[in-house]
Amino acid sequence: MRQGGRPRDTHIDEAVLDAVSAILEETGYRTLAVEQVAKRAEVSKAAVYRRWPNRQSLVLAELRRRLGRVVTPDTGCTLCDLTEALNLFARTFTCMGPEFFSPLLADCSADPDLRTTFMETLFDPPREAVRATLSLALERGDLREDTDLTLTVDTLASLVHYRLLFGHAPVTEDELERAVTSLLSGLARDFPALRAKAGVTHGMA
Amino acid sequence: MRQGGRPRDTHIDEAVLDAVSAILEETGYRTLAVEQVAKRAEVSKAAVYRRWPNRQSLVLAELRRRLGRVVTPDTGCTLCDLTEALNLFARTFTCMGPEFFSPLLADCSADPDLRTTFMETLFDPPREAVRATLSLALERGDLREDTDLTLTVDTLASLVHYRLLFGHAPVTEDELERAVTSLLSGLARDFPALRAKAGVTHGMA
Amino acid sequence: MRQGGRPRDTHIDEAVLDAVSAILEETGYRTLAVEQVAKRAEVSKAAVYRRWPNRQSLVLAELRRRLGRVVTPDTGCTLCDLTEALNLFARTFTCMGPEFFSPLLADCSADPDLRTTFMETLFDPPREAVRATLSLALERGDLREDTDLTLTVDTLASLVHYRLLFGHAPVTEDELERAVTSLLSGLARDFPALRAKAGVTHGMA
Amino acid sequence: MRQGGRPRDTHIDEAVLDAVSAILEETGYRTLAVEQVAKRAEVSKAAVYRRWPNRQSLVLAELRRRLGRVVTPDTGCTLCDLTEALNLFARTFTCMGPEFFSPLLADCSADPDLRTTFMETLFDPPREAVRATLSLALERGDLREDTDLTLTVDTLASLVHYRLLFGHAPVTEDELERAVTSLLSGLARDFPALRAKAGVTHGMA
DNA sequence: CGATAAGCGAGACGGTACGTCAAGTCTTATA
DNA sequence: TATAAGACTTGACGTACCGTCTCGCTTATCG
Numbered sequence: 001m002r003q004g005g006r007p008r009d010t011h012i013d014e015a016v017l018d019a020v021s022a023i024l025e026e027t028g029y030r031t032l033a034v035e036q037v038a039k040r041a042e043v044s045k046a047a048v049y050r051r052w053p054n055r056q057s058l059v060l061a062e063l064r065r066r067l068g069r070v071v072t073p074d075t076g077c078t079l080c081d082l083t084e085a086l087n088l089f090a091r092t093f094t095c096m097g098p099e100f101f102s103p104l105l106a107d108c109s110a111d112p113d114l115r116t117t118f119m120e121t122l123f124d125p126p127r128e129a130v131r132a133t134l135s136l137a138l139e140r141g142d143l144r145e146d147t148d149l150t151l152t153v154d155t156l157a158s159l160v161h162y163r164l165l166f167g168h169a170p171v172t173e174d175e176l177e178r179a180v181t182s183l184l185s186g187l188a189r190d191f192p193a194l195r196a197k198a199g200v201t202h203g204m205a
Numbered sequence: 206m207r208q209g210g211r212p213r214d215t216h217i218d219e220a221v222l223d224a225v226s227a228i229l230e231e232t233g234y235r236t237l238a239v240e241q242v243a244k245r246a247e248v249s250k251a252a253v254y255r256r257w258p259n260r261q262s263l264v265l266a267e268l269r270r271r272l273g274r275v276v277t278p279d280t281g282c283t284l285c286d287l288t289e290a291l292n293l294f295a296r297t298f299t300c301m302g303p304e305f306f307s308p309l310l311a312d313c314s315a316d317p318d319l320r321t322t323f324m325e326t327l328f329d330p331p332r333e334a335v336r337a338t339l340s341l342a343l344e345r346g347d348l349r350e351d352t353d354l355t356l357t358v359d360t361l362a363s364l365v366h367y368r369l370l371f372g373h374a375p376v377t378e379d380e381l382e383r384a385v386t387s388l389l390s391g392l393a394r395d396f397p398a399l400r401a402k403a404g405v406t407h408g409m410a
Numbered sequence: 411m412r413q414g415g416r417p418r419d420t421h422i423d424e425a426v427l428d429a430v431s432a433i434l435e436e437t438g439y440r441t442l443a444v445e446q447v448a449k450r451a452e453v454s455k456a457a458v459y460r461r462w463p464n465r466q467s468l469v470l471a472e473l474r475r476r477l478g479r480v481v482t483p484d485t486g487c488t489l490c491d492l493t494e495a496l497n498l499f500a501r502t503f504t505c506m507g508p509e510f511f512s513p514l515l516a517d518c519s520a521d522p523d524l525r526t527t528f529m530e531t532l533f534d535p536p537r538e539a540v541r542a543t544l545s546l547a548l549e550r551g552d553l554r555e556d557t558d559l560t561l562t563v564d565t566l567a568s569l570v571h572y573r574l575l576f577g578h579a580p581v582t583e584d585e586l587e588r589a590v591t592s593l594l595s596g597l598a599r600d601f602p603a604l605r606a607k608a609g610v611t612h613g614m615a
Numbered sequence: 616m617r618q619g620g621r622p623r624d625t626h627i628d629e630a631v632l633d634a635v636s637a638i639l640e641e642t643g644y645r646t647l648a649v650e651q652v653a654k655r656a657e658v659s660k661a662a663v664y665r666r667w668p669n670r671q672s673l674v675l676a677e678l679r680r681r682l683g684r685v686v687t688p689d690t691g692c693t694l695c696d697l698t699e700a701l702n703l704f705a706r707t708f709t710c711m712g713p714e715f716f717s718p719l720l721a722d723c724s725a726d727p728d729l730r731t732t733f734m735e736t737l738f739d740p741p742r743e744a745v746r747a748t749l750s751l752a753l754e755r756g757d758l759r760e761d762t763d764l765t766l767t768v769d770t771l772a773s774l775v776h777y778r779l780l781f782g783h784a785p786v787t788e789d790e791l792e793r794a795v796t797s798l799l800s801g802l803a804r805d806f807p808a809l810r811a812k813a814g815v816t817h818g819m820a
Numbered sequence: 821c822g823a824t825a826a827g828c829g830a831g832a833c834g835g836t837a838c839g840t841c842a843a844g845t846c847t848t849a850t851a
Numbered sequence: 852t853a854t855a856a857g858a859c860t861t862g863a864c865g866t867a868c869c870g871t872c873t874c875g876c877t878t879a880t881c882g
Binding site: 620621622648650651660661664668669670 | 867868869870871872877878879880881
Binding site for chain 3: 642643644645646692693694695714715717718720721722724725734738756757758759762763765766767769770772773774776777778780781783784790793794797798799800801802803804806809810812813
């Protein structure tokens with residue numbers, strides 16, 4: 001009862017995830033079948049199901065493996081750090097395979113446990129790096145004190161996700177730098193004037 | 206042989222989409238099976254397949270139905286217009302069911318035609334409204350001339366999609382207003398200083 | 411709702427039972443797998459399961475097919491009729507495959523419905539022929555009036571089953587004739603004497 | 616290396632057969648899985664397989680345990696002895712669980728060794744008792760000299776098996792007595808007449 | 821007494837079959 | 852020709868046993 005029994009063969013874990021990886025690469029998420037994974041890994045179906053309860057968990061595990069360590073850049077230069085953080089963020093999802101991310105989320109949404117796992121292992125970690133970078137900038141006094149951190153993280157992260165997901169525009173370093181720049185500098189030619197006008201029209205403070 | 210034979214029963218189109226709608230609402234995208242749709246609509250499977258070639262098109266049709274007319278606000282107040290445009294954008298996807306959007310895209314991605322249809326019918330129209338709002342503001346001279354329209358549309362649109370998709374934070378009117386505000390005003394306490402510093406550190410222009 | 415829909419392809423019923431038959435012949439009951447049956451019949455597994463809910467029913471159906479019409483001999487000669495009836499009985503099970511009979515019963519025993527079907531389709535019909543033959547003999551006045559019909563049917567039928575089942579002794583025409591003869595004539599050299607003795611010893615009436 | 620090592624725990628043998636027994640009783644032969652047996656006996660699967668090589672042997676062992684000593688009645692009264700022998704025979708299989716007997720045979724049939732074991736341990740012993748009883752009667756001069764012993768053993772034994780196996784009629788003491796009686800006395804009202812008639816019709820000797 | 825050899829519980833392993841379900845196509849009879 | 856009904860092929864699903872195989876531990880007997 002302790003923890004007896006034959007220990008699991010760790011080569012199998014690896015072989016299975018390798019197979020998942022290969023199939024994801026070759027034919028994508030939709031066609032990934034547990035049976036094929038097992039066959040490709042030269043492993044029995046039971047051995048797979050003993051480790052992961054369903055396809056979703058399987059892909060989740062593989063993507064988590066790809067995620068690896070997420071680092072927070074800290075050079076003292078806010079503009080550079082943010083751009084770099086965003087680049088890392090983008091690279092994370094590029095190398096993870098953005099096209100697996102969304103169907104996986106969709107599949108996970110039905111089952112709360114799965115969804116939680118998804119959020120905790122794939123969604124949160126890369127966001128944390130961006131948030132940490134912003135925190136550093138805030139401490140350094142480079143950002144306005146009323147900055148809403150969550151909103152800002154979302155604004156930056158969502159842009160990457162959005163473009164990767166829909167693929168309607170590229171996610172280059174240059175583009176990301178422009179996005180950071182424009183977010184920091186603001187779009188308005190004369191923001192106080194805009195606000196005043198809005199105040200007149202709408203009673204905004 | 207133009208249109209001989211029995212004409213299609215238009216009640217069926219409606220009934221089917223209603224069934225799709227109900228199932229999407231109740232159990233989500235993943236569990237939506239054509240067989241169930243047909244049964245629920247009290248219609249034969251063949252009648253469904255005669256109208257739409259597969260599940261994806263079926264959901265696509267239902268979401269397009271929900272999309273309706275997209276309007277561009279134009280009050281002369283940039284701050285108000287943008288906030289309103291974003292609210293409309295959010296409402297569009299809220300009522301369309303944000304959780305169906307991304308898995309549908311994922312499913313459509315395999316087939317280029319389907320993907321194109323997806324982009325043209327569901328992705329572009331609501332974006333156009335935001336873009337038009339921004340164009341008006343630009344013409345009005347309220348935005349900096351070097352504003353990258355596509356990047357800005359993406360920044361705003363992505364935020365909405367992102368939050369709806371992952372559900373980690375709310376998409377209220379208030380939140381959107383703050384997002385617009387911060388985008389227009391900029392986050393930097395002293396942007397030129399940041400840029401100078403970056404220039405020294407990294408050789409940025 | 412009436413009875414519309416595509417009618418079942420009767421070739422499939424045949425092909426499946428043929429496949430069952432072939433497999434039973436070649437490798438026996440235990441190895442008969444629905445999947446193999448389907449493959450051999452060049453038919454989908456679903457088509458099989460649409461017709462029969464499980465392996466047992468499948469074999470049941472095939473054996474019933476083999477059973478065919480059971481006839482009652484009636485020549486006026488009791489000795490001959492009975493021998494012939496028993497030969498028919500034996501041939502029925504020989505050609506049906508006696509080795510499938512008992513494991514099938516075993517498999518059916520768990521499920522009451524299945525068991526009933528088994529009894530009604532495989533067990534009762536051949537017995538009826540023997541019983542009918544005995545009835546004729548009784549009417550003819552060839553048998554003692556106190557003959558227990560059920561007991562006699564069982565005595566004859568069981569012998570056949572027993573030998574076929576355990577295979578420890580042959581079931582030839584000759585053997586059956588001797589069995590019928592000995593049953594009709596009795597084994598005792600002097601039955602009344604035996605009975606008297608038993609009465610003395612044990613108080614039997 | 617003769618007999619070094621830890622000796623087998625004899626409680627396990629018992630516990631396993633008890634579990635087999637219980638499962639046979641409760642859900643029958645088909646559902647008897649070694650895994651379940653082990654679990655129920657609170658014993659490891661390996662411990663079971665160390666003792667018996669497969670399910671069949673397992674059940675075989677349990678039934679052999681139930682068989683116990685088979686005795687041959689010898690009171691000098693043929694009618695009584697035979698009835699008693701048959702009662703013993705019936706009781707043997709009743710307490711052994713008749714419904715496990717035939718499917719077990721079926722399962723054993725694939726493997727010749729297993730089949731031999733089956734016949735030698737379960738089939739022959741109770742038959743021997745009946746045969747011995749008949750032999751005594753024959754020596755005593757109570758049976759006709761041309762009595763075919765094997766055929767008679769089969770006739771009696773098969774009746775019991777048949778009824779127990781198919782369960783379509785009871786196997787009471789009373790029924791068995793009537794069977795013995797009718798077998799000894801014969802069914803024919805006038806056997807010579809029947810034979811003569813058959814001789815005329817069929818040329819039977 | 822310590823080495824050796826086997827027994828033991830736990831459970832992983834490769835297989836094989838199970839019975840279910842959905843996708844998308846096809847076939848009939850009816851309207 | 853559209854329709855409802857439902858059969859059809861295909862192929863994945865997740866489950867359950869089979870009989871074998873470690874693993875780390877326990878328990879006898881032998882040298």
